[in-house]
Amino acid sequence: MRRKGSPWQGLGVVILKELSDHFGSMRVRVLEWLVVLTALAAVYGAIQDIRAVTAEDPFLFLHLFTTAREPLPSFVSFLGFLVPLMAIGLGFDAINGEHNRRTLSRILSQPIYRDALLFGKFIAALTTLAVSLIALWLLVIGLGLIMLGVPPGGEEMARAFLLLVVTIAYAGVWLALAMLFSTVFRSAATAALVTLGLWLFLTVIWPALAPAIAEAVVPSDDQATLVITAQMLARLSPSTLFGECVMAILHPTTRTLGPVYLDQLQGAVMGSPLPFWDSVMVAWPQIVGLVAATILLFVGGYVVFQRQEVRA
């Protein structure tokens, strides 16, 4: 049955209200400070190391994001760890919170469709994450400019910007997952625990489990198939996809993210960097994977929400 009226009516109102809630909430402030302080510590550590090496590297600025100084991990490692936490923190009670506050039936009795409410919440949370990440990105670039004293080149800026975009897409996956569980589970605590559990599983356990599963399903004499299968399985984790994107974008010498065959090496100048767009093409499947996962998880949450009874 086709319903009359735009499904997006009220979308802007929901987005503005949610944005106001997010930016004013203590939860978001704490998460933002956590991300900013740890990431800046990582960058500061990286700068100390970068100063000690040569300034002749054409991609010196990118080392800001990838260099780790013991005991701190690199900036991108921090991002890979903390961005999901922040996204989950914003999404785990998006819908069940409305149920538990008993505001859902009252809000949906206003002239809006559920589409606008769910999409508005997602857009607002993703915008909050994007604003925080952009601010962090600018801080890092600024810190690099001041402390390194070397302006970044155009390609470095393009790669750094692509990293920002990919990080937002990565955050989108975890946000959509958290919102899916906030729709499925009425208890916010259950939704948070399940999402965090799945995040830990996909980030920590799955990359270790994937080769073992591959070994179990692929004949042991077929090493190439074994490696490819293990890699394909590992790529079911958004953390793996993000890590591979980072590898291709921030390490311009990365020519492939899969196994390298001899014929691929013919004519290649080892150690020479790829042009920006070639690096984009290398990371493209992973980027598409992150965006597709976000859409898939959001649609899952959307379907569950549409079928759900509104009554408290």
Next chain:
Amino acid sequence: MSNAVIEANGLSKRYGTAYAVHDVTFTVGAGEIFGLLGPNGAGKTTTILMLLGLSDISAGRARVFGHDPMREPLAVKRLIGYLPDTVGFYDNLSAADNLHYTARLMGFHLLDRKKRIAAALERVGLAEVADRRVGTFSRGMRQRLGLAEILVKDARIAILDEPTNGLDPQASADLLALIRSLKAQGVTIILSSHLLDRVQSVCDRVALFNAGEIALMGTVDELGRQVLGGGYAVEVEADGGEGIATRLAALPGVRNVAEPAPGRWRMTCDRDLRGEAAAEVVAAGGRLHQLSLDRPSLETIYTRYFQTQEVPHAA
């Protein structure tokens, strides 16, 4: 009903093979207060949600001011103000900010919003706490804020689901006064409640739900006739006179006359027959000592109905 603003015709809601609401038919006229009664799980809230377009209709049809809630839910929601059972607000926002949010969803512009919200809060007695966080509000204040939202919306129909639930007597009385004032300004009201004396005091008609179906519907007097056999009970106390019982029983509209004690008669009748009863006592040469009228209580009707149905009830 020619001026019906809400029409439900054979409305049904099915979950799997079980019916939550089955073949419900009723109409509500403009400016009427229509009560929905029944035990928990009888289908009252499901019926309300179907009228609002918030729950799919499995069978039958509903119309709100001629709009189909399934196909035109936005048009229906513009006309209806809904106060759910245990209304929830955003505790971190002030009363005014909560109303601003829903008023923005309604599409009112800032100046219009401000005027409407100030007037509504004034009317429900919350103007002084407009800027206070709703988290500090009592249940009664939240219910009044819910009514303020309906006023801001300028709804032509107000659906109030258990609005006096959990309120103290004074807060209940205040809320009922507000409901009456809504009716006075022409708002059609559907009121779902377990508190039967409250329903009786404000409703023009009621529908009694039982196991997803409407078991009885009409005015309280009509329900009294259907369930108790007569809408009114007139008690007569007199002495002297001859054949008073026979005379009283012969009055048009009298269903039966009982004599619980010598010189006392209890008439069950369709209308208030005190005047006629007094005239008959005098005509029989008797001396009238007392004449009283009992209107049928909704509680009595409700209890008697469920006793005859032998189902548990929650009133």
